[in-house]
Amino acid sequence: MKFFHHAAAAASLAGLAVAAPRVIEIGPADFSISVLGGSTYKLPQVYNEHFRQVGKGPRAIAKVYQKFGIEFPPELLAILEQLLEELGITIPGITNGGKGGSGTTNSNVTTNAGQGEVSAVPQLFDSEYLAAVQIGTPPQTLMLDFDTGSSDLWVFSSETPATQQNGQALYNIAKSTTSKRLAGAVWSIRYGDGSSSSGNVYLDTVSIGGVTVASQAVESATRVSSSFTNDTASSGLLGLAFDTINQVTPTPQKTFFSNAMANLAMPLFTANLKKGAAGNYNFGFIDPTEFTGSISFVDVNTTAGFWQFSADGFAVGSSAAVSAPHEAIADTGTTLLMLPQDIAAAYYKQVASAQNNVQVGGFVFSCNETLPDLTLNIGTYKAVVPGSLINFAPADTDSFDTATICFGGVQTAAGLPFAIYGDIFLKSQFTVFNGGLKQLGFAAKPVS
Numbered sequence: 001m002k003f004f005h006h007a008a009a010a011a012s013l014a015g016l017a018v019a020a021p022r023v024i025e026i027g028p029a030d031f032s033i034s035v036l037g038g039s040t041y042k043l044p045q046v047y048n049e050h051f052r053q054v055g056k057g058p059r060a061i062a063k064v065y066q067k068f069g070i071e072f073p074p075e076l077l078a079i080l081e082q083l084l085e086e087l088g089i090t091i092p093g094i095t096n097g098g099k100g101g102s103g104t105t106n107s108n109v110t111t112n113a114g115q116g117e118v119s120a121v122p123q124l125f126d127s128e129y130l131a132a133v134q135i136g137t138p139p140q141t142l143m144l145d146f147d148t149g150s151s152d153l154w155v156f157s158s159e160t161p162a163t164q165q166n167g168q169a170l171y172n173i174a175k176s177t178t179s180k181r182l183a184g185a186v187w188s189i190r191y192g193d194g195s196s197s198s199g200n201v202y203l204d205t206v207s208i209g210g211v212t213v214a215s216q217a218v219e220s221a222t223r224v225s226s227s228f229t230n231d232t233a234s235s236g237l238l239g240l241a242f243d244t245i246n247q248v249t250p251t252p253q254k255t256f257f258s259n260a261m262a263n264l265a266m267p268l269f270t271a272n273l274k275k276g277a278a279g280n281y282n283f284g285f286i287d288p289t290e291f292t293g294s295i296s297f298v299d300v301n302t303t304a305g306f307w308q309f310s311a312d313g314f315a316v317g318s319s320a321a322v323s324a325p326h327e328a329i330a331d332t333g334t335t336l337l338m339l340p341q342d343i344a345a346a347y348y349k350q351v352a353s354a355q356n357n358v359q360v361g362g363f364v365f366s367c368n369e370t371l372p373d374l375t376l377n378i379g380t381y382k383a384v385v386p387g388s389l390i391n392f393a394p395a396d397t398d399s400f401d402t403a404t405i406c407f408g409g410v411q412t413a414a415g416l417p418f419a420i421y422g423d424i425f426l427k428s429q430f431t432v433f434n435g436g437l438k439q440l441g442f443a444a445k446p447v448s
Helices: 007-013 056-067 074-087 256-263 341-349
Strands: 023-026 041-044 110-112 115-117 120-122 129-135 140-147 153-155 180-190 196-208 211-223 236-239 268-272 280-283 292-299 308-316 322-330 337-339 355-357 362-366 374-378 381-385 391-394 405-408 410-412 419-421 429-434 439-444
Touching: 056 074, 056 362, 056 391, 056 405, 140 153, 153 196, 180 211, 196 256, 211 256, 292 308, 292 429, 308 341, 322 341, 337 341, 341 355, 341 362, 341 410, 362 410, 381 439
Parallel strands: 041 115, 140 236, 153 211, 322 419, 337 410
Antiparallel strands: 023 292, 041 280, 110 115, 120 129, 129 140, 129 196, 153 236, 180 196, 196 211, 268 280, 268 429, 292 439, 308 322, 308 374, 337 419, 355 362, 362 405, 374 381, 391 405, 429 439
């Protein structure tokens, strides 16, 4: 899910030139441990079939606009007004409100020698990935959204007003013996619709998969917008971008990954997301069984705080590659693959039934179409996104079984200063987020 307002960061990117990416290929034999005896852990995912399906396509686009503080186009607002009323979600200035939705969370926590495992829950059509995080002493387990496009660990808590809760698990501050208020520190996240969430900051013990950070900044929500209230499965967010975009004032705080890196066997984590099946995040190690061939690494530009890299072209199906240099970020918290207008249009030009439908909110096509693959060129590396992944969601009904029109997982990044390689892309690639070397690694993997 996308929540951040990064207008300043976006503005700083607007004038950047796209440099040719430098790609380094690394094979499994080249992997080395940085910290002897350092920790590793795996976070597998399970599928949650209880997520509500109404209007998945335009809702996914709206979340991108919300996170990056981009004004909603009028046609998208009109679509959202109807959809949000059906979902019972209130956004000031758009809807009049309604009753909250419902959802469930599945959790199965296991451990084994030397490596912890916790279950994660992707919501229907893979729009949100959740994992169990332990906060406080004794530990309290909350299901959080892991997001490489933001840098805050914020949660529903005992300070969140009861009227803004809807069954989420809460971080009970008073019940943690290690909780300590960070004097003078507050946080606030603004949304594209003008609303915001905010609160106080505490330092407490946080553990994920057996890796523990003491005195981790935990941002306690004293106010949340209705979009969070109605997301009953999630108790908050754990940001995995860079420290510079942390929203705590007056002093930004370090992310959990930033604090934990020194104690990991390797200063990195990997994302192996899948469509409608169990995937995983691995921290501190690279599992060679999760990808094929070598990993191609590209330098990351951390100026704006994101996992930002340069891409330089594309190809549709078996067509020749086309030059199209652009800046992009790798973002587990964005559902869709948001590409420059010329790339998205060129892709859908090869889909006979495709049209950019303002009534639906983006590119749609007949569900009977066999979609071509999309190859995105990152330097010498060619990342193939299978067409099967680009069929994202039903557009005219709430089920693939009855839908005739489907919503595309590739949409335009209009209004954004960069392309967003979200989950549609990441489900096609084994991805390494190397915080030590400030690099991203991509490798092919089996895609079901």
